[in-house]
Amino acid sequence: MESTLFSGYALREVQLKNRVVASPMWQYIGREGRPVDRHLVNLGRLAEGGAGLVIQEGTLIERRGCGTVGDIGIWSDEQVPGLKRLADVVREGGSVPGIQLMHAGRKARQKSPFQGRGPLERSDAIPDWDAWEPIGPSAIAFAPGYPVPRAMEVADIATVLSAWKSAARRARDAGYEVMNLHGGHGYLVQQFLSEASNQRADAYGGSFVNRIRFLMEAVEAIRSEWPQGKPLIVRLSAVDQGWTLDESVALARTLRTAGVDMIDCSSGGLSGSPLTAGAKAAYGYQVPYAAHIREHAQIPTMAVGLIVHAHQAEQIVATGAADLVALARELIHNPHWPIDAAQKLGVDPEFGVAGERAGFWLRRRSATVPGLRPSTFAEP
Numbered sequence: 001m002e003s004t005l006f007s008g009y010a011l012r013e014v015q016l017k018n019r020v021v022a023s024p025m026w027q028y029i030g031r032e033g034r035p036v037d038r039h040l041v042n043l044g045r046l047a048e049g050g051a052g053l054v055i056q057e058g059t060l061i062e063r064r065g066c067g068t069v070g071d072i073g074i075w076s077d078e079q080v081p082g083l084k085r086l087a088d089v090v091r092e093g094g095s096v097p098g099i100q101l102m103h104a105g106r107k108a109r110q111k112s113p114f115q116g117r118g119p120l121e122r123s124d125a126i127p128d129w130d131a132w133e134p135i136g137p138s139a140i141a142f143a144p145g146y147p148v149p150r151a152m153e154v155a156d157i158a159t160v161l162s163a164w165k166s167a168a169r170r171a172r173d174a175g176y177e178v179m180n181l182h183g184g185h186g187y188l189v190q191q192f193l194s195e196a197s198n199q200r201a202d203a204y205g206g207s208f209v210n211r212i213r214f215l216m217e218a219v220e221a222i223r224s225e226w227p228q229g230k231p232l233i234v235r236l237s238a239v240d241q242g243w244t245l246d247e248s249v250a251l252a253r254t255l256r257t258a259g260v261d262m263i264d265c266s267s268g269g270l271s272g273s274p275l276t277a278g279a280k281a282a283y284g285y286q287v288p289y290a291a292h293i294r295e296h297a298q299i300p301t302m303a304v305g306l307i308v309h310a311h312q313a314e315q316i317v318a319t320g321a322a323d324l325v326a327l328a329r330e331l332i333h334n335p336h337w338p339i340d341a342a343q344k345l346g347v348d349p350e351f352g353v354a355g356e357r358a359g360f361w362l363r364r365r366s367a368t369v370p371g372l373r374p375s376t377f378a379e380p
Contacts, residue, residue: 001345001346001347002347003314003342003345003346003347004019004314004317004318005018005019005020005310005313005314005317005318005325005341005345006018006019006342006345006347007019008052009052009323009324011178011231011233011261011262011300012228012229012230012231012261013229013230014096014177014178014229014230014231015096016052016053016096016324017052017094017095018050018051018052018338018342019052019317019323019324019325020050020051020052020053020313020324020325020327020337020338020341021051021052021053021054021055021302021324021325021326021327022046022047022051022053022054022055022095022326022327022328022331023055023304023326023327023328023331024055024056024057024058024100024180024182025042025057025328025331025332026057026058026070026071027039027042027057027070028068028069028070028071028112028113028114029070030070030071030072030073033060033063033066033071033072033073033075033076033079034072034073034079034082035072035082035083035085035086039072039086040085040086040089043056043086043089043090043093043097044089044090044092044093045093045335046090046093046095046331046335047089047090047091047092047093047094047095047097048093048094048335049331049334049335049336049337049338049339050094050095050336050337050338050339050342051095051327051331051338052095052096052338053095053096053098053178053324054090054093054095054096054097054098055098055099055100055178055180055326056086056087056090056097056098056099056100056176057072057100058071058100058101058102058182059071059072059073059074059083059099059100059101059102059167060072060073060074060075060102060103060104061073061074061075061101061102061103061160061163061164061166061167062075062103062160062163063075063128063131063132064108064131064132064133064134064135065102065103065104065105065108065160065163065188066104066108066109066132067104067107067108067110067187068109068110068111068112068120069112069120069126070112074099074101074167074170074171074174075163075166075167077170079170080170080173080174083099083170083171083174083176084173084174084175086174087099087174087175087176087177088175091175091177096177096178097175097176097177097178098176098177098178098179098180098233099171099174099176099178099179099180100179100180100181100182100235101164101167101168101171101179101180101181101182101222102181102182102187102188102189103160103163103187103188103189104134104187104188105134105135105136105137105149105187105188105191106134106135106136106140106141106142106146106147106149106188106191106197107134107142107186107187108132108133108134108135108149109132109134109147110146118145118146119145119146119147133150134147134148134149134150135149135150135151135152135156135188136149136150136151136152136188136191136197137151137152137191137192137197137198137199137200137204137205137214138151138197138198138199138200138205139151140196140197140199142186142271143271151200154202157204157214160188160218161214161217161218161221162221164181164218164221164222165221165222165224165225166225167222168221168222168223168224168225168226169225171226172225172226172227172230177230178230178231178233179222179226179230179231179232179233180233180234180235180264181215181218181219181222181232181233181234181235182235183215183234183235183236183237184235184236184237184240184264184266184267184269185235185237185266185268185269185270186237186240186268186269186270186271187269189214189215189218190236190237190240190243190269190270191270192204192205192211192212192213192214192215193211193212193215193243193247193251194211194240194241194242194243194270195211195242195243196241196242196243196270196271197242197270198211198242208247208250212251212254215234215251215255216254216255216258219232219234219255219258219259219260220258223258223259231261231262232259232260232261233260233261233262233263233264233302234255234260234262234263234264235263235264235265235266236248236251236252236263236264236265236266237266237267237268237269237270238265238266238267238286238289238290238292238293239267239268239289240267240268240269240270241270241271242270243270245289245292245293248263248289248293249292249293249296249297250297252293252297252299253297253298253299255299256297256298256299260299261299261300262299262300262301262302262323262324263290263293263294263297263299263300263301263302264301264302264304264326265286265289265290265293265301265302265303265304265322266286266289266304266305267286267289267305281306282306283306283307283308283309283312284303284305284306284307284312284316285305285306286303286304286305287303287305287307287316287321287322288321289303290302290303290321290322291303291320291321291322294320294321294322294323300323300324301322301323301324302322302323302324302325302326303316303321303322303324303325303326304325304326304327304328306329307325307326307327307330308330310340310341310342310344310345311344311345313325313327313341314341314345
């Protein structure tokens, strides 16, 4: 059968072999801001599993922008060789390497999920504690018990904007082909967007135009270094505390004119999980946001959130609800989900040499091991 999911997709001069995206997934295993070999293993298996685009976990543009211990960064030229290895392994695995750039802002210095979240405590094991400073547009804590961030002065804003620009240059030099700017989930960019976290009285607060200024200037800084032939995607929390879907549409329209190619549509995170933003945990629960922004802002979108089944993903892109689908948990369960999905949809996509090897392995194992199913979940 013909499949939109496996029809390929072009973003500027970058061609994706299919519309399946490996969403950024944190590993929490970096060492002093640098990736380790397990990062190579994780990204390599996602690439060989058949995803058209593999986006590396959120990579921090400043040391003080790290969310937790184990984050990896791109704030120094010394980090570029290690990042280049990650981009290379994804490309050699038959996929397009992408990177997500971010700054945690007031959500810095937290425990990892494995530690139960919550604020970190000062420790001799973190010698640069004072350099790891939570900052934000206003002196408003993320939640009770968390440190109150230092309200950013205009000079701080200029420094962070310069960090976006330098990070884009390093990402270019490392060989990434797609960039995802994290503007959601309660991190620094969204802290500027939302009235709940931004109570500034200067040019970066108050009106809608002022609250989006920081993001628009970050986009300009990135575009000054990021090649014109390479796409820039912005992840937004489409709805959240102090932020509405209508505002997301208006922002998406403005971003489109500034050189942004796609909106990655999520929700929540400013004061809790996406579910606190009013969404319900059901299959594709955030897809309506992608569909709404795509229709009303006239910009391509990426859908994410409990996209599990092959036919579900096919329907999302075939009906025009979104242009790409991003998976996370499903790819943890089964990195070869794209190959499995292609088999279920009755198509034979061009996965590339590495992907073909993985597909052959799955077919062989399915034929020789009674009852083996490549997919974690049965189709509905």
